[in-house]
Amino acid sequence: MAGSSVSKIKLWMLVFSATAMSACGDAPAPQQAMLPSVIVNTAHTELITPKSEIVGRTQASEDVIIKSQIHGQLLKRTFVEGDDITAGDLLFEIDPSTYKAELAQQNAVLKQAVASRDVAVMNWERGRRLLPDGMISAQDMDELTSRKLTTAAGVVQAEAAVQAAELQLSYTKVYAPISGRISHSKVSTGDIITPQSEMASLVQLQPMWVSFQVAEKKLISAQQNFSKAVEKDVKITDIVMRLRLPNGTMFDEVGYIDFIGNRVDAATGTLPVRATFKNDDKLMLPGLFVTLVIESPITENALLIPQAAVQEDQQGRFVMVLNDQDEVQKRIVELGDRFGVEWRVLSGLEDGERIVVEGLQKIRPGMKVNPVEQEVVPFKEDEKS
Template sequence: MVAQTVSKLKWCVFLVLGLQLTACGEASAPQQAMLPSVIVNTAKTEEIQSKTEIVGRTHASEDVMIKSQIQGQLLNRAFVEGDDINKGDLLFEIDPATYAAELAQHKAVLKQAFASRDVAVMNWERGRRLLPDGMISAQDMDELTTRKLTTAAGVVQAEAAVQGAELQLSYTKIYAPISGRISNAKVSTGDIISSNSEMASLVQLQPMWVNFQVAEKALINARQNFAKAAKKEIDISDIVISLRLPNGSLFSETGYVDFVSNRVDAATGTLPIRATFKNEDKFMLPGMFVTLIIESPVKENALLIPQSAVQEDQQGRFVMVLNDKDEVEKRIVELGERFGIDWRVLSGLKDGERLVVDGLQKIRPGIQVKAVEQEIIPFKESVSAPQ
């Protein structure tokens, strides 16, 4: 009986040990690790047209400060402040009474000069006839000649004085020298205006100039790149310029470069350039800060990658590239200008290579990943649900 009990206990122990060993064997069986999933995009060569954005400032093509040239009391302001003025329109009128009186006085002096000259000429003619007969001496004839010349000069002097008085009188009425938009008046009716007083400013809004500056290095690179892409020298008139207004909207017109300075500013290392816009609606005003979008006149092929794929460390900018085995490789790249959400690749990548754009925090060089191609979903306007 005891022997049977011992035998049963041994059987139970072996059974328990067997179950434990089986359980341990199942727990230690190796399992295949899951590969990290990443989203990839393919580097593609596309046709591009380079654009550069530069901040500029608008300037009126003509900016005139209206000043008085004489002194007097202001009788009239003949314009509405802020209005568009045509060339030749009357702007101000200064009291002409003093200058009209001076003109009348000079005209009277001119008449006296004419009379004196006429008498001198008649005496000279009479003396010229009497001189051969010895009726007058040569000295008397010289005096008659001198008188004739002096009175003739007096006429010229009096005529000049009349012209000067007429000019002074004309300054009592101030006319617009150009067409443009007038500012507020800096003087009021009844003021005593002194010579050279500022009275108003007049700016020409059509066309409108935009002044900007380009770094000398960027200018040389742009000309070389344009010439290389077009395989010919690019004329400055071929460059099309768009403009972004201060509120971010695009101006409806395109402009062109009409002036390039003949020297680089030694202090800033930049070249002053000017663009012209017709400004037909007179929307742009002087003094506005705007953004010029300068578009290359030629198209070229370039390798583009999404900006989301680009990282940067002490070695520079780099991307994570997948090889044929879906293994991660770190690739240093040289990048150029941006085109929307893409970046131009100058070196370091080839067309058709795959690079990681999402899931970068889960990977490192050398590991294998599960690649999922990025799906580009076109933008669609959202439709609000019915209320």
């Protein structure tokens, strides 16, 4: 009985050993590590209208400071502060009494001068008739002539004094020199106004200017591009100027360049340029910071890549490129302007090269990956910004 138990134990151990050996012999080989999957896109060439953006400041096409030219007490202000004013509208009235009295006095002086002249002319005429008969001497005739000339000059002087008094009197009423929007009044009724006292300001809102500065580097590039445009019979006024307002919305009207400075500022290295916009709705006011979106009048081919593919380190901007073996390569690129969600490549890439746009955190140069093509959305002209 004991021998039977020992035999069973030996048999069980033999079966266990065989099973274990069989299991070890049939174990599958370790699987190869899976390649990381990344989303790739292709650098592609599109026909674009080059754009550039630059910050500018709005400026009134006319900006007038209303000042007094005489001394006197302010009697009346005739405008509503902040209103739109038409050229020739009455703005202020200064007490005219002093200037009316001065004008009356000068008119009286003029009448005296005219009377003296008339008497001198009559005496001269009488002397001229008597001289041939020897009734008066030549010396007496000379005195009559001198008197006539002197009194005539006195009339001219008195007339000038009257005109000056009339001019001073006219200054008691201050009129708008241009059409525009008036500021708040800087003087109040009853104030004593002195010459050159600032009373208000008036700005012309139509058209509106936008002044900006172009850096030296961009200036040279712009001149080179414009030279090419000239060959295609394109004028400077053909450059389309659009505005992005401070709230991010686009201004409805299109402007044009109407002034380019004649020298570069040595201190800032920039050239002053100005654009004009109609501003029919008077939406823009002077002093706003706006973004000018400048569109080239000619189209050209450009190599574009998604902005999502671009990274930056101490060496500059770079992208991850896949070679024919799906191996990752780091590529330094020089980029130009943005067009919608894409970036223009100036150097570092060629048309048709594959670049990684998603999964960048999982890869490094030299690594082999499993690329998945991203669906390409065609570039649309109206997406440029």
